[in-house]
Amino acid sequence: MLEKAFYGSRSYYAWILFLLIVIGAGAGCYAYQLVDGLRITGMGRDISWGLYIAQLTFLVGVAASAVMVVIPYYLHNYKAFGKITVLGEFLAVSAVTMCGLFVIVDLGTPARAFNLILYPTPNSILFWDMIVLNMYLVLNIVIAWNVLSAERKSTPPPGWVKPLIYLSIPWAVSIHTVTAFLYAGLPGRHLWLTAILAVRFLGSAFAAGPSLLILLCLLVRKVSKFDPGREAIQSLAKIVTYALIASIFFVGLEFFTAYYSQVPGHIHSLEYLYFGLEGHAKLVPWMRISALLAIVALVFLVNPATRRNEKTLAVAAALTFISLWIEKGLGLVLAGFIPNPFEHITEYSPTAPELMITFAIYAIGLLILTVLYKVAISVKEEAA
């Protein structure tokens, strides 16, 4: 089936070429990082995880959100999602691949990455994160590929795929839970030391991932003869609505605990994020924009008229995605380090090479997504 990725329109090739150029530029920057070390990034002694790990955190959510189409279709036999489950699973494949790449580029000594396998360490969360992410990647590739191949031959998928699909449901939850545990169990990092971090992650993931899927569905309909179907898109919209409400509510809970208890450690990071701490306020505009976008998106989503209108729905989906990217792909990881264990404040900005490497990994993700979607859509166009 993969051969279908090689036949496309002029704009398809132009898009691929553009991605390859971005990837090439990022590879150059990564070579520079390999030679000079991670000092080429904006990270430092106080903020020792930056943009890379923040992207990992955000994208794990995008990957996990595939269950939001898998559950209704396979557990509740919700037919409308039949057309898009493969799209959801392929989105997960692309997102998990990016997660893996972000871990690799963040390693100080990537040549030793195999130590992760040579010295298995069950008490380390990163060890488990590696296991669950890789397994999830394999699950989604195997499932989506087999289901799609079957669809092409107009036969039902082989029987052994079913149990894998059921396994992939708790597995999706596990990848985001384990990623939350990277943070949620650390002493002395007040912003992260919260028992609701895993559910907060899931809440925002189930809003951000399906938002992206809505946008992708609308795009697919535009550029191909395959129509994911209005009903499927509308159902995704409802999922985004509820998940976004949950996500906003969870952030509200953090505010309550911090500000009602008045425990300084719990207040500091939130204060840094939303109001500025001792004159340091680099992330404040971002976080306020994020909050504003979430509220505007919610208004669009809750209101049936604007949710049903696909134009305003697209706007709401985009706003949701951007808002949650800022919240999780930027604020949450960075502010965990602010203030530092000595209550000194160091701020962080990514450097140009760091940004370029980040863009390149996103470009790799988009390339994988484009190729996989091309295959899926070609199959579906034929079948239709």
Added chain:
Amino acid sequence: MMKSRRSFLKISGACLLGLGVKPVLNAFAQAERMEIAPNPNALRAGRWALVVDITKCRDDCTDCINACNRAHNIPDLGRTKEEVKWIWNESYEHAFPGVEHEFVEERVKHQPFMVLCNHCDNPPCVRVCPVQATWKREDGIVMMDFHRCIGCRCCMAACPYGSRSFNWTDPRPYIPEGRMNPDFPTRTKGVVEKCNFCVERLAKGLQPACVESCSSGVLTFGDLDDPNSEVRKVLGERYSIQRKPELGTRPRVYYIL
């Protein structure tokens, strides 16, 4: 078993690489010697601890810091963002956030506090390390394996005391001229490091470099498990505090104010 594997390695290594393998053989030979005859003068303990009597500390003295920097080839990068430090000074309010209050004794308020890895009894840095590059020895010293660390920096996120440094770049060019200690390894870029309670000196029967360098008797190093040890005596006589005890890491550096 170990012995036969080692000789196997020796033979096969020699066969494969010929003369190029000489340093490897030497390393094996050394390891063997160590096992057979450990230094009889090595200092041993059930649980090492350090007591810092800040009342004896002279304000502008940095002897302990300099001794440590020299003993461990600590680079001087001149950029605070990427600093590597094993021991350094913090003010009371920053070393003990949450404990300070506005009416604290003037002397304490302006006193520099030396801070370092606490060699926690229940160390979160060890818990999170995915490759066991950070581990705790029998005698409570929390160790770093510079050759195994993959540089994921989980331990830096986990240490609530900011005790760990990462080599954001190759540290070797930044070791000040004429200060190189050939007996201690230099590090490479991409690995984490921190205070090791001078295990290399303990093995030779020497006190940690900081303790030895301090002429004012600020630092007492010894075995918590030994009721007659110097540290137990000081801790039994004077009131001491630890950094962030509420986190349950059980730090093994005690401060007497």
